[in-house]
Amino acid sequence: AQRVTQPEKLLSVFKGAPVELKCNYSYSGSPELFWxxxxxxxxxxxxxxxxxxESIKGFTADLxxxxxxxxxxxxxAQEEDSAMYYCALSGRISNFGNEKLTFGTGTRLTIIP
Amino acid sequence: EADIYQTPRYLVIGTGKKITLECSQTMGHDKMYWYQQDPGMELHLIHYSYGVNSTEKGDLSSESTVSRIRTEHFPLTLESARPSHTSQYLCASSGGLLYNAGELFFGEGSRLTVL
Structure with a gap:
Protein backbone atom coordinates (compact mmCIF):
# COMPACT_ATOMS: atom_id res chain seq x y z
CA ALA A 1 0.00 0.00 0.00
CA GLN A 2 1.15 3.51 -0.68
CA ARG A 3 0.87 6.29 1.84
CA VAL A 4 1.81 9.96 2.07
CA THR A 5 2.37 11.69 5.41
CA GLN A 6 2.48 15.43 5.95
CA PRO A 7 3.20 15.86 9.65
CA GLU A 8 2.32 19.55 9.87
CA LYS A 9 -1.28 20.62 9.42
CA LEU A 10 -0.36 24.27 9.96
CA LEU A 11 2.86 26.17 9.36
CA SER A 12 3.46 29.88 9.87
CA VAL A 13 6.58 31.57 8.56
CA PHE A 14 7.67 35.21 8.45
CA LYS A 15 8.04 36.88 5.09
CA GLY A 16 11.60 36.53 3.85
CA ALA A 17 12.32 33.48 6.03
CA PRO A 18 13.01 30.03 4.59
CA VAL A 19 10.12 27.60 4.16
CA GLU A 20 10.17 23.82 4.40
CA LEU A 21 7.02 21.73 4.07
CA LYS A 22 7.62 18.13 5.04
CA CYS A 23 6.42 15.10 3.14
CA ASN A 24 7.23 11.45 3.78
CA TYR A 25 5.96 8.50 1.80
CA SER A 26 5.79 4.76 1.92
CA TYR A 27 5.80 2.76 -1.28
CA SER A 28 7.52 -0.49 -2.13
CA GLY A 29 8.23 0.31 -5.78
CA SER A 30 9.63 3.29 -7.63
CA PRO A 31 7.46 6.28 -6.74
CA GLU A 32 6.80 9.52 -8.50
CA LEU A 33 6.16 12.48 -6.22
CA PHE A 34 4.29 15.72 -6.76
CA TRP A 35 3.35 18.85 -4.88
CA GLU A 54 12.31 22.22 -11.73
CA SER A 55 11.93 25.31 -9.58
CA ILE A 56 8.45 26.76 -9.67
CA LYS A 57 7.71 30.11 -8.00
CA GLY A 58 11.01 29.68 -6.17
CA PHE A 59 10.01 26.28 -4.73
CA THR A 60 12.10 23.15 -5.12
CA ALA A 61 11.70 19.61 -3.86
CA ASP A 62 14.22 16.78 -3.88
CA LEU A 63 13.26 13.15 -3.70
CA ALA A 77 8.95 33.18 1.70
CA GLN A 78 6.60 35.66 0.05
CA GLU A 79 3.10 36.63 1.15
CA GLU A 80 1.59 35.13 -2.01
CA ASP A 81 2.91 31.72 -0.94
CA SER A 82 0.16 31.45 1.66
CA ALA A 83 -1.91 28.46 0.56
CA MET A 84 -2.73 24.82 1.21
CA TYR A 85 -0.03 22.44 -0.01
CA TYR A 86 -0.57 18.75 -0.73
CA CYS A 87 2.09 16.16 -1.35
CA ALA A 88 1.05 13.34 -3.69
CA LEU A 89 2.50 10.02 -4.77
CA SER A 90 1.93 7.96 -7.86
CA GLY A 91 2.95 4.35 -8.06
CA ARG A 92 3.51 2.94 -11.52
CA ILE A 93 0.38 1.31 -12.87
CA SER A 94 1.19 -0.32 -16.15
CA ASN A 95 -2.15 0.06 -17.86
CA PHE A 96 -3.18 3.41 -16.48
CA GLY A 97 -0.18 5.67 -16.29
CA ASN A 98 0.88 7.83 -13.45
CA GLU A 99 -2.19 9.86 -12.57
CA LYS A 100 -3.72 7.61 -9.91
CA LEU A 101 -2.45 9.77 -7.10
CA THR A 102 -2.40 9.26 -3.34
CA PHE A 103 -2.55 12.57 -1.48
CA GLY A 104 -1.40 13.58 1.98
CA THR A 105 -3.59 15.53 4.40
CA GLY A 106 -2.07 18.82 3.40
CA THR A 107 -0.25 21.66 5.18
CA ARG A 108 -1.73 25.12 5.44
CA LEU A 109 1.13 27.59 5.02
CA THR A 110 0.64 31.12 6.30
CA ILE A 111 3.22 33.79 5.55
CA ILE A 112 3.32 36.48 8.23
CA PRO A 113 4.05 39.96 6.81
CA GLU B 1 -12.38 28.02 -23.04
CA ALA B 2 -10.95 24.68 -21.92
CA ASP B 3 -12.10 23.96 -18.40
CA ILE B 4 -13.60 21.44 -16.02
CA TYR B 5 -17.00 22.23 -14.54
CA GLN B 6 -18.75 20.83 -11.49
CA THR B 7 -22.38 21.39 -10.53
CA PRO B 8 -23.84 22.01 -8.08
CA ARG B 9 -21.18 23.79 -6.05
CA TYR B 10 -23.19 23.40 -2.89
CA LEU B 11 -26.05 21.01 -2.13
CA VAL B 12 -28.03 20.45 1.07
CA ILE B 13 -30.51 17.59 0.94
CA GLY B 14 -32.41 15.25 3.20
CA THR B 15 -31.62 11.63 3.93
CA GLY B 16 -32.83 9.12 1.36
CA LYS B 17 -32.77 11.48 -1.63
CA LYS B 18 -31.10 10.52 -4.87
CA ILE B 19 -28.48 12.98 -6.02
CA THR B 20 -26.23 13.36 -9.03
CA LEU B 21 -23.10 15.48 -9.03
CA GLU B 22 -22.23 16.62 -12.52
CA CYS B 23 -18.71 16.92 -13.93
CA SER B 24 -17.90 18.02 -17.46
CA GLN B 25 -14.62 18.92 -19.07
CA THR B 26 -13.73 20.62 -22.33
CA MET B 27 -10.01 19.89 -21.95
CA GLY B 28 -9.96 17.04 -24.47
CA HIS B 29 -8.85 14.67 -21.69
CA ASP B 30 -9.47 10.94 -21.75
CA LYS B 31 -9.02 10.18 -18.02
CA MET B 32 -11.37 11.46 -15.34
CA TYR B 33 -11.51 11.03 -11.56
CA TRP B 34 -13.64 11.62 -8.50
CA TYR B 35 -11.96 12.38 -5.17
CA GLN B 36 -13.70 12.70 -1.81
CA GLN B 37 -12.30 15.02 0.83
CA ASP B 38 -13.46 15.51 4.42
CA PRO B 39 -12.28 18.69 6.22
CA GLY B 40 -8.65 18.44 7.28
CA MET B 41 -8.28 15.07 5.67
CA GLU B 42 -6.54 13.78 2.58
CA LEU B 43 -8.19 13.45 -0.79
CA HIS B 44 -9.37 9.89 -1.40
CA LEU B 45 -9.84 8.53 -4.92
CA ILE B 46 -13.29 6.96 -5.15
CA HIS B 47 -13.77 6.47 -8.91
CA TYR B 48 -11.78 6.84 -12.11
CA SER B 49 -12.22 6.29 -15.80
CA TYR B 50 -9.79 5.59 -18.66
CA GLY B 51 -12.32 6.67 -21.28
CA VAL B 52 -15.82 6.10 -22.60
CA ASN B 53 -17.55 3.05 -21.06
CA SER B 54 -14.62 2.55 -18.66
CA THR B 55 -15.11 3.01 -14.91
CA GLU B 56 -13.12 1.69 -11.96
CA LYS B 57 -13.45 1.95 -8.21
CA GLY B 58 -10.75 3.85 -6.41
CA ASP B 59 -8.88 3.22 -3.19
CA LEU B 60 -11.70 4.36 -0.90
CA SER B 61 -14.87 2.31 -0.92
CA SER B 62 -17.85 4.44 -1.84
CA GLU B 63 -21.57 3.78 -2.17
CA SER B 64 -21.69 6.15 -5.11
CA THR B 65 -21.70 5.08 -8.75
CA VAL B 66 -20.38 6.75 -11.88
CA SER B 67 -20.89 6.50 -15.62
CA ARG B 68 -18.87 7.56 -18.65
CA ILE B 69 -21.11 7.57 -21.69
CA ARG B 70 -19.44 10.60 -23.24
CA THR B 71 -15.79 11.60 -23.07
CA GLU B 72 -16.62 14.99 -21.62
CA HIS B 73 -19.04 13.88 -18.93
CA PHE B 74 -18.44 11.89 -15.70
CA PRO B 75 -21.41 12.19 -13.33
CA LEU B 76 -21.46 10.71 -9.82
CA THR B 77 -24.71 9.39 -8.36
CA LEU B 78 -25.85 8.51 -4.85
CA GLU B 79 -29.09 6.51 -4.97
CA SER B 80 -30.00 7.18 -1.34
CA ALA B 81 -28.02 9.87 0.41
CA ARG B 82 -27.10 9.52 4.09
CA PRO B 83 -25.42 11.91 6.56
CA SER B 84 -22.20 9.85 6.23
CA HIS B 85 -22.04 11.02 2.60
CA THR B 86 -21.56 14.62 3.73
CA SER B 87 -18.25 15.66 2.19
CA GLN B 88 -16.58 17.60 -0.59
CA TYR B 89 -16.37 15.85 -3.93
CA LEU B 90 -13.67 16.91 -6.39
CA CYS B 91 -13.70 15.97 -10.05
CA ALA B 92 -10.47 15.95 -12.06
CA SER B 93 -9.23 15.06 -15.52
CA SER B 94 -5.92 14.36 -17.24
CA GLY B 95 -4.47 13.33 -20.58
CA GLY B 96 -4.86 14.97 -23.95
CA LEU B 97 -2.35 16.22 -26.49
CA LEU B 98 -0.34 18.35 -24.01
CA TYR B 99 -0.22 15.56 -21.48
CA ASN B 100 2.19 15.83 -18.55
CA ALA B 101 2.48 12.77 -16.31
CA GLY B 102 0.92 13.28 -12.90
CA GLU B 103 -0.86 16.51 -13.76
CA LEU B 104 -4.51 16.44 -12.83
CA PHE B 105 -6.82 19.36 -13.54
CA PHE B 106 -9.40 19.82 -10.82
CA GLY B 107 -12.84 21.33 -10.79
CA GLU B 108 -14.03 23.71 -8.07
CA GLY B 109 -15.66 20.92 -6.12
CA SER B 110 -19.18 20.04 -4.96
CA ARG B 111 -19.85 20.37 -1.26
CA LEU B 112 -22.61 17.97 -0.23
CA THR B 113 -24.45 18.13 3.09
CA VAL B 114 -26.97 15.42 3.92
CA LEU B 115 -29.28 16.19 6.83
Whole structure:
Protein backbone atom coordinates (compact mmCIF):
# COMPACT_ATOMS: atom_id res chain seq x y z
CA ALA A 1 0.00 0.00 0.00
CA GLN A 2 1.15 3.51 -0.68
CA ARG A 3 0.87 6.29 1.84
CA VAL A 4 1.81 9.96 2.07
CA THR A 5 2.37 11.69 5.41
CA GLN A 6 2.48 15.43 5.95
CA PRO A 7 3.20 15.86 9.65
CA GLU A 8 2.32 19.55 9.87
CA LYS A 9 -1.28 20.62 9.42
CA LEU A 10 -0.36 24.27 9.96
CA LEU A 11 2.86 26.17 9.36
CA SER A 12 3.46 29.88 9.87
CA VAL A 13 6.58 31.57 8.56
CA PHE A 14 7.67 35.21 8.45
CA LYS A 15 8.04 36.88 5.09
CA GLY A 16 11.60 36.53 3.85
CA ALA A 17 12.32 33.48 6.03
CA PRO A 18 13.01 30.03 4.59
CA VAL A 19 10.12 27.60 4.16
CA GLU A 20 10.17 23.82 4.40
CA LEU A 21 7.02 21.73 4.07
CA LYS A 22 7.62 18.13 5.04
CA CYS A 23 6.42 15.10 3.14
CA ASN A 24 7.23 11.45 3.78
CA TYR A 25 5.96 8.50 1.80
CA SER A 26 5.79 4.76 1.92
CA TYR A 27 5.80 2.76 -1.28
CA SER A 28 7.52 -0.49 -2.13
CA GLY A 29 8.23 0.31 -5.78
CA SER A 30 9.63 3.29 -7.63
CA PRO A 31 7.46 6.28 -6.74
CA GLU A 32 6.80 9.52 -8.50
CA LEU A 33 6.16 12.48 -6.22
CA PHE A 34 4.29 15.72 -6.76
CA TRP A 35 3.35 18.85 -4.88
CA UNK A 36 -0.08 20.36 -5.46
CA UNK A 37 -1.18 23.77 -4.18
CA UNK A 38 -4.52 25.40 -3.51
CA UNK A 39 -4.58 29.18 -3.12
CA UNK A 40 -7.51 30.89 -1.46
CA UNK A 41 -10.65 30.65 -3.60
CA UNK A 42 -8.77 28.79 -6.33
CA UNK A 43 -8.68 25.21 -7.47
CA UNK A 44 -6.17 22.57 -6.54
CA UNK A 45 -3.36 22.67 -9.10
CA UNK A 46 -0.02 21.04 -9.74
CA UNK A 47 2.97 22.97 -8.39
CA UNK A 48 5.86 20.71 -9.29
CA UNK A 49 6.88 17.12 -9.94
CA UNK A 50 10.13 15.47 -8.84
CA UNK A 51 11.02 14.05 -12.25
CA UNK A 52 11.20 17.54 -13.75
CA UNK A 53 13.72 18.77 -11.18
CA GLU A 54 12.31 22.22 -11.73
CA SER A 55 11.93 25.31 -9.58
CA ILE A 56 8.45 26.76 -9.67
CA LYS A 57 7.71 30.11 -8.00
CA GLY A 58 11.01 29.68 -6.17
CA PHE A 59 10.01 26.28 -4.73
CA THR A 60 12.10 23.15 -5.12
CA ALA A 61 11.70 19.61 -3.86
CA ASP A 62 14.22 16.78 -3.88
CA LEU A 63 13.26 13.15 -3.70
CA UNK A 64 15.31 11.40 -1.00
CA UNK A 65 14.73 7.68 -1.42
CA UNK A 66 16.85 6.80 1.61
CA UNK A 67 14.69 8.89 3.91
CA UNK A 68 11.55 8.37 1.79
CA UNK A 69 10.99 12.11 1.81
CA UNK A 70 10.03 14.81 -0.67
CA UNK A 71 10.17 18.05 1.28
CA UNK A 72 9.17 21.31 -0.41
CA UNK A 73 11.54 24.22 0.13
CA UNK A 74 11.82 27.90 -0.64
CA UNK A 75 14.68 30.08 0.59
CA UNK A 76 12.68 33.29 1.02
CA ALA A 77 8.95 33.18 1.70
CA GLN A 78 6.60 35.66 0.05
CA GLU A 79 3.10 36.63 1.15
CA GLU A 80 1.59 35.13 -2.01
CA ASP A 81 2.91 31.72 -0.94
CA SER A 82 0.16 31.45 1.66
CA ALA A 83 -1.91 28.46 0.56
CA MET A 84 -2.73 24.82 1.21
CA TYR A 85 -0.03 22.44 -0.01
CA TYR A 86 -0.57 18.75 -0.73
CA CYS A 87 2.09 16.16 -1.35
CA ALA A 88 1.05 13.34 -3.69
CA LEU A 89 2.50 10.02 -4.77
CA SER A 90 1.93 7.96 -7.86
CA GLY A 91 2.95 4.35 -8.06
CA ARG A 92 3.51 2.94 -11.52
CA ILE A 93 0.38 1.31 -12.87
CA SER A 94 1.19 -0.32 -16.15
CA ASN A 95 -2.15 0.06 -17.86
CA PHE A 96 -3.18 3.41 -16.48
CA GLY A 97 -0.18 5.67 -16.29
CA ASN A 98 0.88 7.83 -13.45
CA GLU A 99 -2.19 9.86 -12.57
CA LYS A 100 -3.72 7.61 -9.91
CA LEU A 101 -2.45 9.77 -7.10
CA THR A 102 -2.40 9.26 -3.34
CA PHE A 103 -2.55 12.57 -1.48
CA GLY A 104 -1.40 13.58 1.98
CA THR A 105 -3.59 15.53 4.40
CA GLY A 106 -2.07 18.82 3.40
CA THR A 107 -0.25 21.66 5.18
CA ARG A 108 -1.73 25.12 5.44
CA LEU A 109 1.13 27.59 5.02
CA THR A 110 0.64 31.12 6.30
CA ILE A 111 3.22 33.79 5.55
CA ILE A 112 3.32 36.48 8.23
CA PRO A 113 4.05 39.96 6.81
CA GLU B 1 -12.38 28.02 -23.04
CA ALA B 2 -10.95 24.68 -21.92
CA ASP B 3 -12.10 23.96 -18.40
CA ILE B 4 -13.60 21.44 -16.02
CA TYR B 5 -17.00 22.23 -14.54
CA GLN B 6 -18.75 20.83 -11.49
CA THR B 7 -22.38 21.39 -10.53
CA PRO B 8 -23.84 22.01 -8.08
CA ARG B 9 -21.18 23.79 -6.05
CA TYR B 10 -23.19 23.40 -2.89
CA LEU B 11 -26.05 21.01 -2.13
CA VAL B 12 -28.03 20.45 1.07
CA ILE B 13 -30.51 17.59 0.94
CA GLY B 14 -32.41 15.25 3.20
CA THR B 15 -31.62 11.63 3.93
CA GLY B 16 -32.83 9.12 1.36
CA LYS B 17 -32.77 11.48 -1.63
CA LYS B 18 -31.10 10.52 -4.87
CA ILE B 19 -28.48 12.98 -6.02
CA THR B 20 -26.23 13.36 -9.03
CA LEU B 21 -23.10 15.48 -9.03
CA GLU B 22 -22.23 16.62 -12.52
CA CYS B 23 -18.71 16.92 -13.93
CA SER B 24 -17.90 18.02 -17.46
CA GLN B 25 -14.62 18.92 -19.07
CA THR B 26 -13.73 20.62 -22.33
CA MET B 27 -10.01 19.89 -21.95
CA GLY B 28 -9.96 17.04 -24.47
CA HIS B 29 -8.85 14.67 -21.69
CA ASP B 30 -9.47 10.94 -21.75
CA LYS B 31 -9.02 10.18 -18.02
CA MET B 32 -11.37 11.46 -15.34
CA TYR B 33 -11.51 11.03 -11.56
CA TRP B 34 -13.64 11.62 -8.50
CA TYR B 35 -11.96 12.38 -5.17
CA GLN B 36 -13.70 12.70 -1.81
CA GLN B 37 -12.30 15.02 0.83
CA ASP B 38 -13.46 15.51 4.42
CA PRO B 39 -12.28 18.69 6.22
CA GLY B 40 -8.65 18.44 7.28
CA MET B 41 -8.28 15.07 5.67
CA GLU B 42 -6.54 13.78 2.58
CA LEU B 43 -8.19 13.45 -0.79
CA HIS B 44 -9.37 9.89 -1.40
CA LEU B 45 -9.84 8.53 -4.92
CA ILE B 46 -13.29 6.96 -5.15
CA HIS B 47 -13.77 6.47 -8.91
CA TYR B 48 -11.78 6.84 -12.11
CA SER B 49 -12.22 6.29 -15.80
CA TYR B 50 -9.79 5.59 -18.66
CA GLY B 51 -12.32 6.67 -21.28
CA VAL B 52 -15.82 6.10 -22.60
CA ASN B 53 -17.55 3.05 -21.06
CA SER B 54 -14.62 2.55 -18.66
CA THR B 55 -15.11 3.01 -14.91
CA GLU B 56 -13.12 1.69 -11.96
CA LYS B 57 -13.45 1.95 -8.21
CA GLY B 58 -10.75 3.85 -6.41
CA ASP B 59 -8.88 3.22 -3.19
CA LEU B 60 -11.70 4.36 -0.90
CA SER B 61 -14.87 2.31 -0.92
CA SER B 62 -17.85 4.44 -1.84
CA GLU B 63 -21.57 3.78 -2.17
CA SER B 64 -21.69 6.15 -5.11
CA THR B 65 -21.70 5.08 -8.75
CA VAL B 66 -20.38 6.75 -11.88
CA SER B 67 -20.89 6.50 -15.62
CA ARG B 68 -18.87 7.56 -18.65
CA ILE B 69 -21.11 7.57 -21.69
CA ARG B 70 -19.44 10.60 -23.24
CA THR B 71 -15.79 11.60 -23.07
CA GLU B 72 -16.62 14.99 -21.62
CA HIS B 73 -19.04 13.88 -18.93
CA PHE B 74 -18.44 11.89 -15.70
CA PRO B 75 -21.41 12.19 -13.33
CA LEU B 76 -21.46 10.71 -9.82
CA THR B 77 -24.71 9.39 -8.36
CA LEU B 78 -25.85 8.51 -4.85
CA GLU B 79 -29.09 6.51 -4.97
CA SER B 80 -30.00 7.18 -1.34
CA ALA B 81 -28.02 9.87 0.41
CA ARG B 82 -27.10 9.52 4.09
CA PRO B 83 -25.42 11.91 6.56
CA SER B 84 -22.20 9.85 6.23
CA HIS B 85 -22.04 11.02 2.60
CA THR B 86 -21.56 14.62 3.73
CA SER B 87 -18.25 15.66 2.19
CA GLN B 88 -16.58 17.60 -0.59
CA TYR B 89 -16.37 15.85 -3.93
CA LEU B 90 -13.67 16.91 -6.39
CA CYS B 91 -13.70 15.97 -10.05
CA ALA B 92 -10.47 15.95 -12.06
CA SER B 93 -9.23 15.06 -15.52
CA SER B 94 -5.92 14.36 -17.24
CA GLY B 95 -4.47 13.33 -20.58
CA GLY B 96 -4.86 14.97 -23.95
CA LEU B 97 -2.35 16.22 -26.49
CA LEU B 98 -0.34 18.35 -24.01
CA TYR B 99 -0.22 15.56 -21.48
CA ASN B 100 2.19 15.83 -18.55
CA ALA B 101 2.48 12.77 -16.31
CA GLY B 102 0.92 13.28 -12.90
CA GLU B 103 -0.86 16.51 -13.76
CA LEU B 104 -4.51 16.44 -12.83
CA PHE B 105 -6.82 19.36 -13.54
CA PHE B 106 -9.40 19.82 -10.82
CA GLY B 107 -12.84 21.33 -10.79
CA GLU B 108 -14.03 23.71 -8.07
CA GLY B 109 -15.66 20.92 -6.12
CA SER B 110 -19.18 20.04 -4.96
CA ARG B 111 -19.85 20.37 -1.26
CA LEU B 112 -22.61 17.97 -0.23
CA THR B 113 -24.45 18.13 3.09
CA VAL B 114 -26.97 15.42 3.92
CA LEU B 115 -29.28 16.19 6.83
Missing amino acids: YVQYSRQRLQLLLRHISR NKGETSFHLKKPF
